[in-house]
Amino acid sequence: MTGQRRPSRPDRGRPAPRKQGPRRPPVEDPARRVALDVLRAVRERDAYANLVLPELLRRTRVTGRDAALATELAYGAARAQGLLDEVIVACLDRPLSKVDGVVLDCLRLGTYQLLRTRIPEHAAVGSTVDLARADAGSPASGFVNAVLRKVSEKDEEGWMAQVAPDRDADPIAYLALRYAHPRWVARAFAEALGDKGTELEAALAADDARPEVHLVARPGEISAEELAAITGGDVAPYSPYGVHLPPGGGDPADSEPIRERLAAVQDEGSQLCAVALTRAGLTGPDERWLDLCAGPGGKAALLGALAATTGARVDAVEQAPHRARLVERATEGLPVTVHVADGREPGLEPGFDRVLVDAPCTGLGALRRRPEARWRRRPSDVADLTRLQSELVASAFELLRPGGVLAYVVCSPHLAETEGVFGQAARRANAEILDSREFFPGVPHLGDGPYTQLWPHRHGTDAMFCAMARKQ
Numbered sequence: 001m002t003g004q005r006r007p008s009r010p011d012r013g014r015p016a017p018r019k020q021g022p023r024r025p026p027v028e029d030p031a032r033r034v035a036l037d038v039l040r041a042v043r044e045r046d047a048y049a050n051l052v053l054p055e056l057l058r059r060t061r062v063t064g065r066d067a068a069l070a071t072e073l074a075y076g077a078a079r080a081q082g083l084l085d086e087v088i089v090a091c092l093d094r095p096l097s098k099v100d101g102v103v104l105d106c107l108r109l110g111t112y113q114l115l116r117t118r119i120p121e122h123a124a125v126g127s128t129v130d131l132a133r134a135d136a137g138s139p140a141s142g143f144v145n146a147v148l149r150k151v152s153e154k155d156e157e158g159w160m161a162q163v164a165p166d167r168d169a170d171p172i173a174y175l176a177l178r179y180a181h182p183r184w185v186a187r188a189f190a191e192a193l194g195d196k197g198t199e200l201e202a203a204l205a206a207d208d209a210r211p212e213v214h215l216v217a218r219p220g221e222i223s224a225e226e227l228a229a230i231t232g233g234d235v236a237p238y239s240p241y242g243v244h245l246p247p248g249g250g251d252p253a254d255s256e257p258i259r260e261r262l263a264a265v266q267d268e269g270s271q272l273c274a275v276a277l278t279r280a281g282l283t284g285p286d287e288r289w290l291d292l293c294a295g296p297g298g299k300a301a302l303l304g305a306l307a308a309t310t311g312a313r314v315d316a317v318e319q320a321p322h323r324a325r326l327v328e329r330a331t332e333g334l335p336v337t338v339h340v341a342d343g344r345e346p347g348l349e350p351g352f353d354r355v356l357v358d359a360p361c362t363g364l365g366a367l368r369r370r371p372e373a374r375w376r377r378r379p380s381d382v383a384d385l386t387r388l389q390s391e392l393v394a395s396a397f398e399l400l401r402p403g404g405v406l407a408y409v410v411c412s413p414h415l416a417e418t419e420g421v422f423g424q425a426a427r428r429a430n431a432e433i434l435d436s437r438e439f440f441p442g443v444p445h446l447g448d449g450p451y452t453q454l455w456p457h458r459h460g461t462d463a464m465f466c467a468m469a470r471k472q
């Protein structure tokens with residue numbers, strides 16, 4: 001019932017005035033209570049929705065259909081925040097900044113239900129008003145009721161017609177609002193795609209949808225086919241180790257192969273980038289591999305498992321101690337040594353045969369997996385990150401042996417973080433840029449090279465970027 005756009009609402013009779021008399025305290029809807037508490041934690045504590053939600057569901061013992069509804073509402077409202085706010089502000093006589101935070105959370109939750117689900121209007125409004133009354137008092141609940149009634153006068157199309165910029169005059173701004181992205185992010189996608197028409201629309205639409213969960217089958221432990229059979233998933237189209245889980249399949253952490261550490265959750269694009277590093281040919285030794293930005297250890301674990309099959313060893317560097325501990329846990333039993341160090345000066349003996357720089361980045365390529373992230377990132381983040389990325393790649397070239405191979409990976413299509421950083425760093429190091437598409441066999445629609453940019457709408461993966469070079 002949820003997850004689909006509400007059809008237009010031709011008949012929108014006003015609700016009958018509420019009868020006077022004593023009122024029983026409303027019975028709160030557990031799914032909406034959890035969703036509201038997630039929105040509140042995201043706003044008040046800068047929490048991550050995808051960490052808070054599972055914890056809240058566990059604590060409140062909300063399961064099954066209620067858990068699915070709470071997930072849809074919390075993630076959906078967090079993801080669509082910019083669009084919801086445009087509509088809410090059009091129904092107000094004051095700026096959004098003058099609305100109390102808890103009330104705003106309620107308005108976003110109610111507006112999301114009205115515009116982007118098939119939940120009946122009376123249920124969407126009534127349940128949200130009850131939550132507003134419980135958390136912010138009766139006057140606030142009256143305000144929420146009045147605003148949501150106005151919101152309910154149009155469906156999403158109707159509101160787009162009223163609040164969106166003209167598509168012909170400013171296609172990026174129009175599509176940004178239509179698919180609930182900040183304009184600067186939509187612009188970055190348009191620049192990377194070289195398109196501000198149908199392909200940009202497809203990219204933003206794919207990023208506005210809930211993604212599938214991908215698993216990686218640990219090489220040497222279990223095959224993708226076996227993992228798919230156990231989990232009820234499908235073997236991934238491109239990664240030899242990947243499995244796609246069906247939607248709504250519960251918490252993958254509960255599945256047996258993950259508990260037994262035969263598999264892990266990892267986007268197929270991330271798997272492909274780690275594997276690409278191991279696919280480039282080398283002359284001479286192939287024994288020392290380095291992962292320079294390893295936390296929390298997804299790629300280090302895959303590299304470690306592959307290294308175990310060839311006799312190589314992996315050094316994994318991570319600056320943040322708590323994330324280094326996650327790498328240790330992810331790579332237990334594998335030929336991986338974890339170092340808590342700054343990748344710009346890790347103090348390791350140079351001469352590595354293969355180096356992965358999976359650099360800290362804006363994460364614009366994984367926005368679909370982090371519902372609130374698009375509204376939290378700022379364009380000004382890019383400059384600091386590109387400086388750090390350039391320094392990490394320069395250090396990686398220093399640590400690589402002549403003839404060795406480097407892969408630079410970011411989970412972002414932003415050109416400054418991708419081609420900008422790598423092109424300059426490879427030139428400075430006088431390295432030979434490889435056509436990385438060769439190391440993504442069978443993956444279609446990779447453009448003209450030499451770099452590889454994956455996309456949710458083209459490949460069903462996060463928008464991972466991978467550039468590769470050989471040291472001369």
Ligand SMILES: C[S@@+](CC[C@H](N)C(=O)[O-])C[C@H]1O[C@@H](n2cnc3c(N)ncnc32)[C@H](O)[C@@H]1O
Pocket residue numbers: 270292293294295296297298299300317318319320323341342343344358359360361
């Ligand atoms: C994109 S994440 C890496 C993801 C990881 N490779 C994986 O697949 O799980 C970047 C990591 O780099 C770490 N980091 C940031 N600055 C660093 C530095 N100067 N040296 C080493 N690691 C750094 C961050 O703490 C973060 O864990």
